[in-house]
Amino acid sequence: MDDRVIVRICSKILTPFIMIFALYVQFHGDYSPGGGFQAGVIFAAAFILYALVYGLARALRVLPPVVPYICGALGLFIFAGTGFVTMALGGNYLDYDVLAHDPSHGQHYGILAIEFGVLVTVFGVMVGLFYAFAGRRRS
Amino acid sequence: MEALGLFNYWAVVILMMLGFYTLIARGNLVKKLIGLNIFQTSVFIMYISMGKVTGGTAPILIDGEGSVVYSNPLPHVLILTAIVVGVATLAVGLSLVVRIKEAYGTIEEDVIQDADK
């Protein structure tokens, strides 16, 4: 019989809400730039909570270790790539105005893209780090 | 308000000292990192509590002349960027500590130094 029933069930309930909160922070980030970072931290926190309660083995099954690695690099790629897209569209590097007909929409999309890059990187780094730590004793 | 500003100032200074002390005085590598992080956090608090950084304009949507423009989001970005950098530093530091622990079997600085003599 599992004697950690309280923690187990409560985190079960909590996890989806944490994740949706992360995405809320993410997509409302353009009103307060930098949301991508918080979102990444929160999203990673949801995973870390899960791994803490259910054990690393199960967390690894849900999210294989290569995923955070890829995320880390992919985020940077999104960030730098957006700059190139704006440049390809005739603007300066990271000049979002050119991303849509209406400059303000362009800025909106640009910030969304950048922030998404940040989210992916931060998530990858945090989870990767947790894996690195939690996985040590076993190996 | 004045008093609070002053309080923040002292909180920053105390945190900074605390972090710096931990950083220097502790032999445990993880504690050093924690000290570093406290030290950096104190700086973020300083940024937040500095009137001109946050007091200017709130990063919300404001209406310009007919078209929607975004206000200066700078202070917010600065703090967040600094925090990201701090977290990344912590991440690299901790992963180093993990590997040090594997290589030396300890995370106490003096033991490590003895081991390499």
Add this chain to the structure above:
Amino acid sequence: MIEHLPVLLVAIPLIAAPIAALLNHGGIAWGLALASAFWALFAAIGLVSQVGEGQVLSYELGGWAAPYGIEYRIDAVNAFVALIVAAIGSVTTIYARRSVAREVEKERLPLFYAAWILSMTGLLGITVTGDVFNVFVFLEISSLSAYALIAMGQDRRALVSAYQYLIMGSVGATFIVIGIGMMYAMTGTLNMADLAERLPPVMDQRTIPVAFAFLAVGFSLKLALFPLHLWLPNAYAFAPSAVTALLASTATKVAVYMMLRFFFTVFGAAFAFDQMQVDLVFLPLALVAIFSMSLVAIFQMNVKRMLAYSSVAQIGYIILGVSMASVTGLTAAIVHLFNHALIKGALFMALGGVFYRIGSVHIEAMRGLGRKMPWTMASFVLAGLSLIGVPLTVGFISKWYLISGALELGWWPVAVLVLITSLLAVVYIWRVVEAAYFKTFAGDDEPVQEAPLGLLLSTWGLVLANFYFGIDATFTTGIAGQAARMLLGGGTP
């Protein structure tokens, strides 16, 4: 295309780094590193050619104009530094392939090269940006990747060294960000040119000197000014050979550039030297660094460590030039940025060749190597002569300007000290020469081969550069002199 050059210099390596990490193949990752390094070199040459006559290039990132957005601003000073970084980056990347394949596990290669590219990106970014906070961001990008690179050294002490570097480097970066925050609080801008305009009216307030002090300490930590150099010797000694070559010849140089930029462009020489009298602190520290670290180098048995201490001493020379706050002194400092990069790059690369073959850089292990690895050791000796400051080498040019600067100011004892410490360099370089040429090989009878061609070619490339720019220094001293005048002219040109 050409108008995007300032940002492309940084952006292309920036996007190459994640690709290198994602593709997960060591060879491709190296190829990407090489491509980005050569790209940076190409772009840097383009930039240098555009700022030759004192022009300034400005590039605004994103939609926001200068005070809010980030501006990249290129003049003779940073174009030259970018050229140093890109050139050394290219040579060391060529060098890295064989050397790193030997010293770093295969699975880690993609990550290694991703960090390698990021490190270069950060350094290039610091040089081109005209935004003080952006400086901090790039500084941390380069530093964090440097910590990761150092930790990939074979010896477990590499880990501890990287950790110590991380702690001290982060403290330095935090000091810098404190200073930047204070300046922002006082002026409401992060743009260097704007700061230069808005600082003078508020300079009598207490915050600005405090900000200046924080920045000065932060930079001193990053550039390993004695006695804040403690992280450097071990970090250089235990990092993979190629990493040592890259960092030793670029990282501290860029930190010096950063300091020059803040002292001269942002605060202005008058504030830094007349009001804050930073030279009163820097001059003695530089002299102590030059003397004591050269002395310490003599007693090192690990040759890499020996050269690391020598680097701290050489940084002392650069700071000495800065403390003069005269055209000649600054020219000496800036030209030595370039020259020392050539010298130390060549020396560490030669040592990397030694490590490649015999797996050690202990002075006892290098006995008799002059015969076993003639080309490698010849390159070491020639670069060593340059370090000493023998005529026809770049080291001589640096010393010439440095001592001329000292004599112009009537700083007699300083000139003498610089010459005396050159002699200390003779001593520590000659210890290696004697071991390599006049003692018999200590190892088994196993034949020791010459280093691989790729290593040799890149090492010799730098060695020849040591002589080329030592014989015809008109280009380097010309641009350094222009940069010095520009910095002393106050503000941006």
Add this chain to the structure above:
Amino acid sequence: MLRSLGLGAILYGFWLLLSGHYTPLLLGLGAASCILVVYIARRMDVVDEEGLPLQVGARFLVYLPWLLKEVFLSNVAMARTVLDPRLPIRPKLQRYPLPLETDLGRVIFGNSVTLTPGTVTTAIDGGTIEIHVLSGEDPDTTGGRMSRRVSWVEGR
């Protein structure tokens, strides 16, 4: 499947409450986010009668005010204890049988006990619960009433 849809709906409601901006872009992003989260939650295997206890929803809302009242009362009592110069406490660990059938019920009960100052759940082990009691009053009066109400919430 139904439970997944339910989770999605609840999450979307949560999103709408937080968002405050009801543009097509953000509504679309919200929907996409909910789908992503439900997908991950299913992968995590947390979408079940414990992870999304829709079955107790209504009864729990009835139980909550009573719980808050209990919490308020014991808070006041605890404040008195703390401020009493003699600090009249007699802490001890006690074990009680739990007349509850589901893990969810036990969790609700255990958390309610912890939430009321003066008692902290230290362990739930199948049919028994171990509670740390601060001032030796028999918690049975509270505990008894509470377990009955939780049993009702549990609805079995």
Add this chain to the structure above:
Amino acid sequence: MSAEILMLLALAVPMLGAFGIAFTGDYPNLRETVTLVTSGVLLLIVGSLVPELLGGGRPQVTLIEMVPGISLMLEVEPLGMIFAGVAALLWPINSLYSIGYMRGNHEKKQTRFYVCFAVAIGSAMGVAFAGNLVTLFVFYEMLTLSTYPLVTHKGTESSMKAGRVYLGILISTSIGLFLLGILLTHALTGSVDFEQGGILEGHVEGPLVGLLLALFMFGIGKAAIMPVHRWLPAAMVAPTPVSALLHAVAVVKAGVFSVVKIVVYVFGIDFLAGQGGTGWLVYASGFTVLAASIVALRILMQQGNLKRMLAYSTVSQLSYVVLAAALFAPMAAAGAALHIVAHAFGKITLFFAAGSIHTAAHKDDIRQLRGVGRRMPWTMGAFTIGALSMIGLPPAGGFISKWYMMLGAFQAEHMVAVGILVASTLLNGAYFVPIIYMAFFQREEAAEPAYVGGGDDHHVDHDHGEAPLPIVIALTATAALTVLLFLFPGVPLALAQALVGGAP
């Protein structure tokens, strides 16, 4: 061929020769041919520069502008011509001697030896033709570095130690003092050029002149003024041809040459004569002359190492040159220039003789020399001529140069200098004459225990004759040159007079 091209060739030929030697290293005969051909070609080149110079020409060529205002440039003037002539003349002879010596003694790493030798000669050419202080310094340092492997040639612990002393003193004085002097000159005058009459006039006054002079005099360690002379005795562990190179052909000559050149073309004789605070140089060099002679005398009395005694003799002889230059009198300066030549011929003869004895009999100490004159008449005959030149007696070239120096001392009315010259002549006689007497008139010591020293594993050979033929030819040639200088001092004298501004 124009003079400019000839000057460039004078530098390039030895360097190319070094490459040729390196490439032919596996074939000793071919290698030695390359050495001899190269040295012969160099002699031709240098010789063909003389007429232009005597015609009053001062050919110049700028190699490259290193930094704005400072170039690597070459210029031929009389003093440099004297030095270059001596070096170019002695190189082929020394090469011939080296072949005999190196083969006769089975020395190792001969290729490295010849390569470094060629580079050293090339550097000496650079020193001789240097058109400004920086160029002079460049080649001066090259000379130091290229001779270091020669000094440590044997690779033994003692030769390593000697190498460290050699390099330590030469580099530390050149970087610590010489370079500082150059930089100070540049800071004061904005120029580093050599000009007739000097460049300091009007830029510097008073004690600073003395200081600057000291920086140059002690900075040019190769001139071996006490106390920076120690490298020279230390370096005598090297093979004899190297000693010849050091003492006669290039190294110490480069030192005293630089001293004279700087006194004449940077300070200017008239300028120095009019300055206070520079008189000390006469006393410093005079002290060196006497002290080194006394040391040499002590070595004689202890029956010590012959080459070591010759080394101290060199220290003292070099200081003649410096002393003469320090008199700031035209006649003395001419004497100084002449003495560079005279001492070169005489001293190389002496070292050749010492090496000859070492090769033939493995004898290195003075006490072993009894009776050697009868077994090796050519060698000891040449030795005698060399010794006469050192003392300053006819029929050796040393007489001419000492004569001019004496005249200079009277011209400057410097009676102390006259005294020093007289006293040192007596001292020189006192340590050379007994050796000649021992060699020719004393009987050989019998059954002496094997002498182990100098890192040499040969046993003393008591039943020996003359040295190998190349050695004998070489030392006869240099002895002949010493006598010829006495008989026909025309060309060097003309050059020496041109140096001090007299009509050529």
Add this chain to the structure above:
Amino acid sequence: MFFVAALGVLVSMSLALVRAVIGPTVYDRVLGVNIFGTKMVLLIGVLGFLTERPEFLDLSLVYALINFIGTLAVLKFFEFRDLGHGAEPLGSGGE
């Protein structure tokens, strides 16, 4: 009003910090830090009101979350000396 609230919260935080510092057991410290954290959540909210930046409330939610997970992680670490310890064997969850 909010100024008083901020001051009060700060007083409470300092008291919690005292417990965290004096210990004596590691659990006392965890408790102290945890309480300090939950009070920080409130402080951020109050400061948001004080500076009229209500979006600080998002920040306090984030902080509350981190505080909670951090506490759990530390406790788990002290129990198992390993954050990856499996609370249940593979595949046993959610039957």
Add this chain to the structure above:
Amino acid sequence: MEAVLDLLSWIFIVGGLFFMIVGTIGILRMPDVLSRLHPAGMTDTMGAGLLILGMCLQTTDWMVLVRLLFVYGFLLFTAPIASHALARAVVTASRRADTAGEGTGAS
């Protein structure tokens, strides 16, 4: 109306601060970890609750209200879990120490 709201806010906030500070005083006064958990609970339940209630009365912004309630809901949900986890850890650790002690005592 506004004055009434202000008054209520003051009452709630002062009340919240009262429970909060008394709670932390309790944390300091109580003799052992488990006992300290009880007053700790006060700060998160009544302390935070009343404080947030007071703040709720001061806002007219629906979004702020929602967030304040979420913050409190989150605290109320997680505080007992954290307390329980801590208590459980303390009890488990002390039992472990006891059995270890008995083990050594018996041998």
